Amino acid sequence: MSVLKSKVKVALIQFASGLPEKTVNFQNCKKFVAQAMKTQPATELVVLPECFNSTYANSEFRKNAEIIEYSSPSVKFLSDLAREHKITLVGGSIPELEPATNNVYNTCLIFDKTGQLIGRHRKVHLFDIDIPGGITFKESDTFSGGDTTTTVDTPFGKLGVGVCYDLRFPELATVSGRKGAFAMVYPSAFNTTTGPLHWHLLARARSVDNELYTILCCPARNPDLAYQAYGHSLVVDPQGTVVVEAGEGEEIVYAELDPARIEAMRSKIPVTVQTRFDVYHDVSSDAK
Numbered sequence: 001m002s003v004l005k006s007k008v009k010v011a012l013i014q015f016a017s018g019l020p021e022k023t024v025n026f027q028n029c030k031k032f033v034a035q036a037m038k039t040q041p042a043t044e045l046v047v048l049p050e051c052f053n054s055t056y057a058n059s060e061f062r063k064n065a066e067i068i069e070y071s072s073p074s075v076k077f078l079s080d081l082a083r084e085h086k087i088t089l090v091g092g093s094i095p096e097l098e099p100a101t102n103n104v105y106n107t108c109l110i111f112d113k114t115g116q117l118i119g120r121h122r123k124v125h126l127f128d129i130d131i132p133g134g135i136t137f138k139e140s141d142t143f144s145g146g147d148t149t150t151t152v153d154t155p156f157g158k159l160g161v162g163v164c165y166d167l168r169f170p171e172l173a174t175v176s177g178r179k180g181a182f183a184m185v186y187p188s189a190f191n192t193t194t195g196p197l198h199w200h201l202l203a204r205a206r207s208v209d210n211e212l213y214t215i216l217c218c219p220a221r222n223p224d225l226a227y228q229a230y231g232h233s234l235v236v237d238p239q240g241t242v243v244v245e246a247g248e249g250e251e252i253v254y255a256e257l258d259p260a261r262i263e264a265m266r267s268k269i270p271v272t273v274q275t276r277f278d279v280y281h282d283v284s285s286d287a288k
């Protein structure tokens with residue numbers, strides 16, 4: 001039996017998220033998801049962008065952070081959306097407040113088609129970069145990093161989850177791949193400096209490394225926002241081929257994931273069973 005139990009239709013909602021008002025982001029998101037379900041009614045898996053409910057800026061993260069409970073506005077919104085359309089929903093990410101520590105995380109929530117929360121991934125690798133003349137961002141000014149990998153059981157099989165910058169760290173995907181994931185999904189918000197450099201390369205690399213699908217969903221570009229999102233939401237197949245890709249503006253990306261494509265790659269170039277963890281196990285040990 002394949003790691004992907006059956007063909008599954010997906011929709012990536014590249015909308016102009018990140019506006020200051022949560023309720024406006026909710027309304028726009030809802031409209032786009034309804035459109036996706038109308039255009040591709042058999043859609044079973046829907047993905048939203050990173051920080052879909054509020055503005056992607058250090059000045060905004062803590063203000064917008066929510067405790068993860070069904071009564072919180074974004075959790076309720078996502079749960080209701082999944083239930084209404086009977087979809088597995090990878091709910092982008094939202095700033096999460098952990099009340100016990102007062103820490104804020106960049107967190108992806110995953111819901112099943114009944115609206116039940118089935119997974120949570122706290123972005124592990126924080127986006128701290130400095131490219132003079134390009135982009136400087138320091139997520140760690142506000143966010144704390146998560147400390148677990150995330151592989152969620154869905155009706156289609158296991159789904160590995162990362163958030164945006166996590167894409168750059170192959171180990172996260174490798175762990176989910178070894179656990180039997182059929183895809184890695186990354187709600188993202190790359191930008192106009194690093195997107196052209198590495199977006200496709202990284203997505204294709206994660207697919208080829210692990211012979212699974214890689215799914216990236218980014219906000220549409222909005223010239224009015226300080227952070228210029230890259231757009232270009234895409235799906236890469238297990239061979240490393242970009243099967244579908246958005247432009248920069250608002251757009252829904254549709255794809256069908258096929259178990260046969262995973263099996264074909266894994267039988268022709270069987271790296272997933274040839275990996276020599278006995279030789280390079282120090283990657284995950286304390287060895288320096």
Ligand SMILES: NC(=O)CCC(=O)C(=O)O
Pocket residue numbers: 050127163164165166168188189190191194195198
């Ligand atoms: N929000 C992010 O994590 C952005 C990551 C990014 O742009 C990158 O180049 O990596």
